[in-house]
Amino acid sequence: MKDSIRQHLEKLADRYEEVGRLLASPDLEGGSAEFRDLSVEYARLQPLAERLRAYRTFERDLAAAREMLEDEDLAMRALGAEEQDRLTAAMSAAEDGLHALLLPQDPSDQRNIFLEIRAGTGGDEAALFAGDLFRMYARYAESKGFGVEILSESPGEHGGYKEIISRIVGRGAFSRLKFESGVHRVQRVPTTEAQGRIHTSTCTVAILPEFDQIADVTLNPADLRIDTYRSSGAGGQHVNKTDSAVRITHLPTGIVVECQDERSQHKNRARAMSLLQARLLAAEQEKQQSAQARSRRLQVGTGDRSERIRTYNFPQGRVTDHRINLTLYKLPQLMSGELDELLDALAHEHQAELLAEIEA
Numbered sequence: 001m002k003d004s005i006r007q008h009l010e011k012l013a014d015r016y017e018e019v020g021r022l023l024a025s026p027d028l029e030g031g032s033a034e035f036r037d038l039s040v041e042y043a044r045l046q047p048l049a050e051r052l053r054a055y056r057t058f059e060r061d062l063a064a065a066r067e068m069l070e071d072e073d074l075a076m077r078a079l080g081a082e083e084q085d086r087l088t089a090a091m092s093a094a095e096d097g098l099h100a101l102l103l104p105q106d107p108s109d110q111r112n113i114f115l116e117i118r119a120g121t122g123g124d125e126a127a128l129f130a131g132d133l134f135r136m137y138a139r140y141a142e143s144k145g146f147g148v149e150i151l152s153e154s155p156g157e158h159g160g161y162k163e164i165i166s167r168i169v170g171r172g173a174f175s176r177l178k179f180e181s182g183v184h185r186v187q188r189v190p191t192t193e194a195q196g197r198i199h200t201s202t203c204t205v206a207i208l209p210e211f212d213q214i215a216d217v218t219l220n221p222a223d224l225r226i227d228t229y230r231s232s233g234a235g236g237q238h239v240n241k242t243d244s245a246v247r248i249t250h251l252p253t254g255i256v257v258e259c260q261d262e263r264s265q266h267k268n269r270a271r272a273m274s275l276l277q278a279r280l281l282a283a284e285q286e287k288q289q290s291a292q293a294r295s296r297r298l299q300v301g302t303g304d305r306s307e308r309i310r311t312y313n314f315p316q317g318r319v320t321d322h323r324i325n326l327t328l329y330k331l332p333q334l335m336s337g338e339l340d341e342l343l344d345a346l347a348h349e350h351q352a353e354l355l356a357e358i359e360a
Contacts, residue, residue, distance in 0.1 A: 058090050062084065119160070128191075151258075317330075
């Protein structure tokens with residue numbers, strides 16, 4: 001463990017002990033604001049202090065095991081070597097756990113998300129790739145037990161989607177998929193290509209956390225134009241014969257959202273307002289973090305769509321994430337929704353960046 005990280009951990013552990021003494025003080029009034037604040041801080045620091053205590057125990061035991069390696073008795077040396085291997089692995093796991101506890105928590109990590117996919121350059125092939133990406137994310141979501149709801153879609157002329165907006169419902173959905181925002185590039189031979197030439201097309205993906213209350217963003221009713229219309233999608237006679245679909249235009253920014261999935265106009269309006277809120281918050285966050293985001297490879301939480309983040313090369317069966325220079329020759333598995341290896345690598349890189357900031 002690096003000295004700077006260790007020193008930071010020791011300071012937090014000392015603070016944990018100090019808060020414990022303060023809470024035990026007879027001068028502190030139970031139920032007071034100070035008591036509540038100290039109780040919250042104590043609960044937050046407790047897991048870190050306990051893990052650090054275990055890490056110290058592993059360190060002492062490892063030192064003892066290394067002493068056994070110097071013993072004249074062959075059996076003791078063998079036991080020392082076995083203990084050294086076990087304790088080294090245990091310390092590594094404990095260190096990872098401590099690092100995770102040090103990192104600031106993203107308040108949106110446990111939220112549902114809005115997944116927006118739009119075809120970019122490439123015409124019909126881009127629309128087909130947008131369909132492939134949606135199926136990839138939908139299969140991944142289903143493998144995690146998340147629900148997937150299509151809010152609006154604009155089909156491509158030969159399949160796929162010019163645009164598709166969906167809602168993924170599940171605790172931790174944002175934490176798993178928040179690094180997917182950006183430009184995704186595909187290289188393959190389109191089904192319409194007669195001469196077998198490889199074409200390059202792109203799609204834009206945006207991941208937006210869903211917020212619980214519209215109050216998170218002040219929406220002036222005068223800034224909204226709300227239109228209702230008949231849904232063009234599937235859903236039975238009721239959906240197609242009533243003005244249940246809703247389109248909301250935010251006049252100051254020109255942002256337009258729509259929802260036509262639900263049978264109820266009221267539910268569609270609520271979904272559309274929630275999506276509008278998420279887009280406005282993402283735009284404000286991007287504005288505030290743009291300077292910082294330019295220096296970070298993952299473009300975390302900014303929704304930045306100007307940079308190509310990943311290439312899917314079908315002839316070579318590989319996927320390359322350009323932010324972390326990771327190439328996996330598992331394209332079929334990834335496109336079928338097996339994304340954990342890739343998403344875990346992105347999360348690990350993000351943690352490394354945050355730890356570097358703590359060390360600085």
